[in-house]
Amino acid sequence: MKQKLIKIIPAFSSGIRKPLLIIKLLLLVFIFNTLYVSAAVLKDESSKSPQQITVTGTVKDKDGQPMPGVNVVVEGTTTGVIADANGKFSIDVPRANAVLVFSFVGYAETKVGLSGRTTIEITMEESTESLEEIVVVGYGTQKKKDVTSAIAVVDIKQISESPVANLTTALQGVTPGVEVQGNQGRPGEMPTVRIRGVGSVNSTDPLYVVDGVPADIATINPADVESMQVLKDAASSAIYGSRGANGVVIITTKSGKSGAPRVSYNGYYGTESAWKTIDVLNMEQWAAMVSEANTAGGTTAPPLATDILANGYSGEETDWLGALFQKGAIYENNFDISGGTSNGNYFFSASQFKQDGIIITTPYNRYSVRMNSNWQADKFKFGENITYNYAKNRVQGSNGGRDVLEEGIKITQNIPIYNPNVLGGYSGYDASLVGHDASNPVGSLERQENYNYNKRFVADVYGEYQIFKDLAFRSTFGINSTEFQNRNLVLKTDMTPKNFANTTLNESATWTYNWIWENMLTYRKIFGDHDLTVMADYTSEYYKTHNMAAGGTTIQTETNDVLSKTEGGYTVGGYENVISRISYLGRVMYSYKGKYMLTANFRRDGSSKFGEGNKWGNFPSASLAWRISDESFMKNLNSVSNLKLRTSYGIVGNDYPIGPYAYISGLSSGIDYTFNAAKYSGVTVNGFNNASLKWETVKQFDIGADLGLFKGALEVTVDYFDKRTEDMLIPVPLPASSGNSGTITKNLGSILNSGFEFSLTLKKTSGDFSYSVTGNFTTLHNEVLDMGGFPITSGSTEPGSATRTDKGYPIGEFYGYHMLGVFPDQASIDAYVYNGTKIQPNAKPGDIKWADLKADGVIDQNDRYYMGSPIPTFTYGLSGNVAYKGFDLSLFFQGVQGNKIFAELVTWTQGMQNNFNAGVDALRRWTPTNTITDVPRAVRNDPNGNIMKVSDRYIKDGAYARLKNISLGYTLPKSLTEKANISNVRVYVTGRNLITITKYPFFDPEIGSNALGTGGSVNLSRGIDNGYYPQARTMIMGIQIDF
């Protein structure tokens, strides 16, 4: 076997040429911005009002160190500045007795009355309570203590301390009610995120909103993220109307802080490898099994097997899985510059990420640059946010319909990987010798250069004007332009008999062009004990997708791999579609004495996805909260720093399952006829779309409580939710007399998701020592309440459809036959009777004994049952952090319980019907001398359906507990670093997936769905393991430097 070398690729390798151009461009913009700052500063100086008093001061932390970036605001006004790098600020106040409000994330808000002073020095106290945190609630912000709905704030600090490959991974296990399924471990593949269960048989991806603009987060650089919030209940997500039903993830990116430019670098390097593999039979074991199978099946064993049985095997044995798996490099370089003045800030970052993957030919590269700035001039605020991301990944190819890991198990070891004497250099196989058709997976992968390129440009600008003291108007215009390209080059290869007979090249590109314009009025008034905020917004949005595709075959030389050099087999394709939306939305937030709080949202959405009469939908919600801890009767309980009860109800829509034009019936072309021996083209109505399609509706009730004890050292949040999806889209069969015997999609179904969410945080600091523990768990009950009488069968596997979704069961529950065991002998077959008649008269010893669940004496499809659900009933996460002096250690466990996996892999490891190789499980098979076993006999063509019946033979316990992350860091002493003019240096090592506790016997229990993408089939094919790209075990070392 050829040794795989890990290339230690220098950072910023040659692949960055294109992004460098972009960086140059952005640098220009950056310089322009810096000039603008100077201009703004000058303007500010000149516009100073003569009556005002200038107050200067310094902000320090408890250690007496100056604190940059602290917000200083004159109470009751919008006048504010940000403390500079030395903690100094200068602010103009209207009156000598004005009050200044100092705030900073993680610190208690401090109010200082000036009482005529013009110079002050204040010390900020760290807040152990998170109540003062500002939570982004969608179209606004709120203090955490005022939040009335179920919003989870994701601790983003973790991302910078132990980086993740993509942002959704950072959501896994950290907050209750949010389930993240590692959907294939393939580099660049996004995990599937489900918020509060699976609410539909259709698409249920949450809405991602980045800096106020709905966006895809696939290529976002996690290091750019400042904060991430999950809107879980309908009360919070209803403000996103027709797209909020699956929950909303709100992401705010980093922006600069006041002060001199600050430069930081964060980089790491590591390796990834598979943590588990599958042992396969060697050639002699294979020969024995195959001979046995052929004898049992009345067929002839392949000559190689017969030969090995007679003479033994002394040839080479290829470790196929070993050749497919590799130790892959993973590294990232992240670099940012930020800063600001008293009236503006800027932020600039560039990052490069590369991951080789743990299977050969699956690399992923990502480059991203981002810049933003925010400025204030009198009552006018404005800013922009510009991002460019570029991602490239290689798609795993296969040959002949089998996945490469499947081929890796099924192919026999006598076949070498390479054959230098044939075109392409990879070995084929001799079917007449080995009797099977598993082909060389290494050749299949390496000779198919299939790349995806994902390019994304996002830019938005905003302007905000304070019309009156209490009324502000903000307008945001954003553009999101993406280009998704695929380039699939299959090189002519001789791997007889499975050749790539011709070089083929297919290229496609899909562009999306999306703009959104939001206009928002916000009114806030505090009068006496009343605090009222009213928001009204008008948004319009336009989304266009355009695609083109072309392909050709036969290229004379491998290096001329462009379409113009193809010589035939041309294909072209292309499409375009448009979605447009208009929304009116509003919110009222009212609080009385900070104890009684009410929030009401309303959104009215109009969408081009729907036909007349259904274009508009209304999405209201309301939530109430009562801060009991502020009541006088609680004042004596000093240990209780916060106790709040919340409840909410809302109606939200899910428009994801509905594509553009779905309500319009189209025409089919190519329905041709022949006259006079010539073809005449025809176009006609050939199927119907439902003109009255509308949103799926989610109605959700939530009740929860937040409890803070011992000044926030212990925080507990509990929620119960009841989330009902109505009008779920279901394919309903048409009467064939309509002219179409297919289905029409109707709003008919209903699904319930309910459960408890619980989270607990414990924090403690004493001297140099601090620790925190956070745990959370979620229970989930998922049940289909109504399918309109039309259950859906889905989940394609080798034996057949593995899942069924019907009333009374969870979505996508596994459905099949029940295996009672393996018949040890003929007597047991003869004894298996119903009313004196043998139930399985054709079975042979070693075949599976199927349960006659219907009790009618025959084994048929009526004997199938619901075998278990892939949806965990219980998920949890637990993290712990300890810091002592410069050291910090964090551990993060995550796990699921109560779910089942349909291990389609068993059809490979215990197949034994097609002369393929098998896993070592096959050694446990029934033989006349090994009669008591759970693995049936080896037999060609599977007469008893041992393999080809969907059965609970394939059902495995999917529970696991996993040490997702362990990270140890050390921050160099300031005394040391300051000499080098560096403010902070932290070095760290992180290990991911180091420990996994599971009973699942194959590559990895953390699987998502065998259907990729965002369609409903993801939910209906969940938990089917057909040889997933396993999650990697990763070790990295990194460094963070702040200059």
Place this chain on the structure above:
Amino acid sequence: MKNKIFQFLIIVVLFFTSCEKDFITQENDKSRYTPSTFYNTKAHAQQALNAAYAGLNQWANGYVWFLGLMHYVLGDDLYETGYAAGFTPWGAVTNFDLVNTQSPISDTWNGYYTNILWANTALEVMPAAQAAANDPTFTQDVLNNYMGQAYFLRAFMYYNLAQYFGDDKIIIRKSVPKTEEDFAMAPSSADETFKFIESDLKMAQSLLTTGLNNTSGYEKGRATRGAATALLGKFYINRGFYTQAAAEFKKLLPGVADATYGAYSLTANYRDNFTRTAKNNSESVFEIQMNDFNQQGGWGNNDVNWLFQNFTLNRTSWAIMWWNFAVPNFKLEDPTAPPTDVSQFESWSEVIGGVNTKVYDYRTYETFWGVPNGANFTEKGVVKDWVAQGWANETVAGKTGVYGIRKYAVDRDNEGPTGLDPLWSDNNLRIIRLSDIMLLYAECLANLNPSNVTPGDQNSAIYWINLVRTRANNVAVDQAHLYSTRAGVNGQLPTAQALMTAKGWTLLQLIQHERYAEGFCEGWRKEDMKRWKVGASFVKSKYGWKGYQSLTLPVPQSEIDNNPAWPR
């Protein structure tokens, strides 16, 4: 300043409110054609019409597969071999073991209704397209002709549906369903169905001006006035309206025809009705057009004549005949048959080359593979003689003497342009041909004037039967050995009246015999058996046979389940 901002805001909101309806109306799906915008030229009207025809040669809903199989299989022409894997429900259908969950039954129902949808689409959009086109070449006459064709096609589908499922089980759909309410519809009464199909056929008859299928300048394969007339006649005779049927048939017959309905004539040779080189000939009233199999061949493809590989037994030494799920339900010599059995091909002994030899009605050789001294298949230059291979005496599914259907098949594997599999061919299916009409006319006369047996009288059934029998005696050099056996010998079928006398048959029995011999495995039997109400003596080997009602298919369960308006 504040006022200006307010003004601006008001303008913004008003601006958008005024055009928001347009803004969220994005109906222009560039990747699809939509009915409301597509059909506005003559070419597009033609495309709607072409698609209405397309149902005839589609795989899923046409005669390439499901509808064709049912057309040929339902009856007693064929029996199941039990050999074709995965063909269980079709085997059951050949045996009249009919259950309304069987896929052949739902495929038949679904297929015809799809074709009805396509015909309705054409009927709906063509007048609108003419109005929108403003095209001087798209005259009212042109439109009338198009509409006539579409009416014919809709009637053809309904004719068959009613024939298979019964007049009282038919859902009359006169337009393309548009809303939820349109999908579910209850079946009409038998009377309504009758009037509806009759009206469509008369409409087609009046709108179509071209008579012959092979009129120059009118693409071969299009519906004609003759086709509409023939179908109307068949429609009447199947319901016992002999006078009306006779009036329609008469319009088509040589010597008595009305010229505007087409001057049809029998082809010189019987065989011309089955070869790919003599498609759309003077005898052909309506044919389903198949395409060049070199371009189209392949499992599941449209436009290819796939059917006849199904009806010939597969043998390893003749592997080219690879499907084989049904073979002719036929015996050359059946000693158990009563003397009055009309379902036998005629045969007699002649001395040929000094040897007493059994000779058959010529049509036997054209209809079957496997007759002694019969037609041979030439595979890659090697002649395969069925009898010499010993297959004729094999027992298959309990029957001895195994034949194959030669009609429509080609005789050698290089007859096609590139010598590919001869059983995927571009040979057309002759759905209605003149000898069928002649014999049906004879049947009308036999019912209307049973006593008239004057051979030379055009008002006697005998006259028309003799025309068909005389043509059967015409011999073309097809496979030389078939006819060499006849050189210098009598070799002629007796006249109709001689046969009647010899067998002691009634006029109707004579007609039953003649239709059996003339139209074996052309899909005539299912209608004939139903009309004649013949019972088990014709279908003795069919285990599901329960009498002539077995020729009516049950309405598929899927329709009953999915159509809320279905009475239950």
